[in-house]
Structures are given as C-alpha cells and as structure tokens.
Amino acid sequence: MKRCEVNELKGGEVLAAPVLTDTYQVLLGAGTTLTQEYIEKIKQMGVFLVTIEGDEENKAQLIAPKLQEEMKQSVGAILAQHTYKKDGELSKLAATTDLMIDHITKEEKVMDHVYEIREHSSDLYEHSINVCGLSILTALNLKMDPTMIHDIGVASLLHDLGLRYLTVDYVDKEIDELSKADQVEYRKHPVYGYSALKYENWVTGNVRNMVLYHHEQMDGRGYPLRAKMLTLESRVLNICDAFDEMICGIGCRKRTVGEALQTMKEYGTSRYDARILQSFLRFTAVYPTGTYVVTNEGEIAMIIRQNDAAPDRPVLMIVKDSSGKMVDKKILKDMMVQSDIFIERTVEIS
Numbered sequence: 001m002k003r004c005e006v007n008e009l010k011g012g013e014v015l016a017a018p019v020l021t022d023t024y025q026v027l028l029g030a031g032t033t034l035t036q037e038y039i040e041k042i043k044q045m046g047v048f049l050v051t052i053e054g055d056e057e058n059k060a061q062l063i064a065p066k067l068q069e070e071m072k073q074s075v076g077a078i079l080a081q082h083t084y085k086k087d088g089e090l091s092k093l094a095a096t097t098d099l100m101i102d103h104i105t106k107e108e109k110v111m112d113h114v115y116e117i118r119e120h121s122s123d124l125y126e127h128s129i130n131v132c133g134l135s136i137l138t139a140l141n142l143k144m145d146p147t148m149i150h151d152i153g154v155a156s157l158l159h160d161l162g163l164r165y166l167t168v169d170y171v172d173k174e175i176d177e178l179s180k181a182d183q184v185e186y187r188k189h190p191v192y193g194y195s196a197l198k199y200e201n202w203v204t205g206n207v208r209n210m211v212l213y214h215h216e217q218m219d220g221r222g223y224p225l226r227a228k229m230l231t232l233e234s235r236v237l238n239i240c241d242a243f244d245e246m247i248c249g250i251g252c253r254k255r256t257v258g259e260a261l262q263t264m265k266e267y268g269t270s271r272y273d274a275r276i277l278q279s280f281l282r283f284t285a286v287y288p289t290g291t292y293v294v295t296n297e298g299e300i301a302m303i304i305r306q307n308d309a310a311p312d313r314p315v316l317m318i319v320k321d322s323s324g325k326m327v328d329k330k331i332l333k334d335m336m337v338q339s340d341i342f343i344e345r346t347v348e349i350s
Contacts, residue, residue: 004052009039017051017290017302020319049317049330051290051302062115063133067103068126071096075157076125082196083164090158091202097153100132110140114306116288117257119247122171124160127248132156134240134280141279144232152233154203155210159241160250162192162211172249186251187223190215210234214241217271235273239264239280242271258286258346286312292347298322300347307336316341 004013011034019028019042027045028038034052042050063071074096081089104110115137120126135156139149163170166189168182175183194212197203213234216222222238230238245252246260255263261284264277287293291303293316301316313335318327335341 004050006039006042006048006050009034009050009052011036011039014053015050016053019045019047019050046326046328048328051304062104062117062137063100063129064103068129071100071129072123072125075128079125079161079164082161090197090200093154093157094150094202096157097132097150100129100153101136101149104133104136104140110137112308113283114285114308114311115283116285116306117243117247118288119254119256122248122250122254124163124250127244127250128157128160130244130248131159131237131240134244135236137283138236138240138276138280139233141283142232142236142276144236148206148233151204151206152210152236155207155214155233155237156240158193158197158203158207159211159214159237160189160193161196162189162194163250165189165192165196170251172252172254174252187215191224206231206233210237214238218273219270221271232273232276235276239272239276243280243284256346257284257288261286281311284311285314287314287343287346289314292319293343294345294347296342296344301333304332307334310336312343 013034015028015030015032015034018026018030020026027042027047028034032038075093078089078092078096107113117130117134120130132153135152136149139152144152166185168178168186170178170186175186178186190212194208197208197211209231210233213225213227213230214237216225216227216230216234216238218228218230218235220226220228243260243264244250246255246263247257248254261281264272265281268274268277285306287303289303289305293301293303295301295316299318299322300320301318303314304317305315307313307315316333316335318331318333320326333341335343
C-alpha cells in the first residue's frame, strides 16, 4: 500500500485503508475502487490523503499474496490426500519448501528488511505456510547450513499435521480453558504428527523430531515430553510457531502482532532461545503499515512506513491531534528521528 494525495487520484485506484470522517465513521471502506464521484466526495469531506493499494519503496513482503494462496491450495491438497489415503503425496512438500526458500532468498537484501506480518485466520494450511516462511527467514538470518534450513522448512509445513486428527475445538481458546480431557488430547497432537511420519522414508529424523518437539520449551515446561535439550532447528521452529499461533488463534487467544511480540518478549529466555528470539524480532514489524496507534503525546496516527533499522520505530502520519481534532495538513513523524515519541497502544477503527 502507499499514501496518495487526493488531488493526484485518477480513478480506478483501490483503497487499502478506509476513508474516515472527522468522527471516525467509515466514509469508504478498504477495498473500494475509487470512481470520480467518490474522489469528489472525498475532496468535499476535506480529506487530502488516502491509502491505496500499490507498491511502496521500502515495504517488503515475506510471502507475496498470490504465491501464498497458491501454496495454501497446494499444501492443503497434499495434507488432505495424506490423511485419507497415505499414498506418499507428502514428499511433494519438499519441493514446496524449495519454492519458499527460493522466493525468500530472491528478495533483494533479504536480511536488511523489516517484514510486515499480519494477523490472519486460523486456517491450518495458512498457518503452516506462514510458519515456514518465518522459520526460513530466521534460519537465514542466523546463517544456518542450507540442509538445516531445508529441514526447518519441511518441518514447518508438517509440524501441525497431528491437529488434523483431533476433534477438539482449539481456535481462539487458551489450552487451559479447555476441558481436562480436551487439554490432554490437544497436547497429543505433536505425537500424532510424529507417528504419521513413521513410514515416510523421505522425511529425515531431524524433521520428525522437530514435529515432535515443536511445543517444547527451554525451561522444560512444554509438551508432550517436557524436553529441555532441543536442537537449534527445533528452537527456531518453536519461536516462529508460537508467534504465528498467537496472531491466528490456534491453541490460544488471538492477539495483534504487537501483543504477540510483547508476549514473546515477556516470556523471553524461560521459553525461547535468546539469540533466535533476537534474530526473529529484528525483522518483524511491530506495527504493520496502515495500523492506527495512540502516541504518548495523545495523538492518533497511522503507520505509513517502516524503518528497517528499528522494527518498533516506524514513520507516523498524524490523523488526530491531542485535543481530538482531525488534522487539516500532512504531519509526518519519524520515530527514528523524534526519539521522544512512543506508541502507547493500537486503535481499532472500522
């Protein structure tokens, strides 16, 4: 997405964020294709900037939407085929992993970008693909061996295979909120996944172990085995899986990206490997572009650009001043330049 002055609109542009009135009512929703009539209406309302779909100079996407949808369909078909026929189709996931690695490494200066990861649905295939992308990027940042990176990618696509064998309702619910019987059953899913791979000769022992250990923790409080001695690959998968579970609500209450990252920081080394967590946090944007936030100065602002050097210090555009009035001119604040500005919380605007 990118910011565009209303006077520059030609018609045909698609809104990436809603256009709001001065009382924060939605005038035009995200996804609206702008016509000349709409543009005139926006001008009459005194709106001078809108957010439209399009490329922005320093915005980096970990997985392009088109590729993500294609992979979601492919991975879904492969896993479904395996569940019902056990006919060796899972081996195709190795090629899917290679495709993901190739896609990520072709990104120019892949190590230097801050990537915008957004909350998404609890779709199991989408979750697996996102974890795969996050895990591969984390492993690349850690300069891990290519064989290890490939194993991490494969394990990421397979790690929640065991959830397909459950009837427990685990979406947007903390595990401790489930009945005792459901808690026990849910915590078995890594074992189910591990067992399902027993006769998949193409899967390495390292991949199987990552599937089994993906919910273990550094302090031994994880499950199903309460293991402490985890491989480097398992520790990478643990962090990326935990984060994506939070933003899609698998086995926990759904959180915003900022809330998920804060939770992970709070758990810190009791659950996660400190070096891996630091690497993960370095490339993950805390506040995705288009997010509305409240600053310590009482202003409401929209995130319009990321700073690659600091994922938690983006560029803001003020939309409402500290007295609650809509601003009538373009005010940008770069949090890397203005070090006295902090974000207190996000604001949901519909």
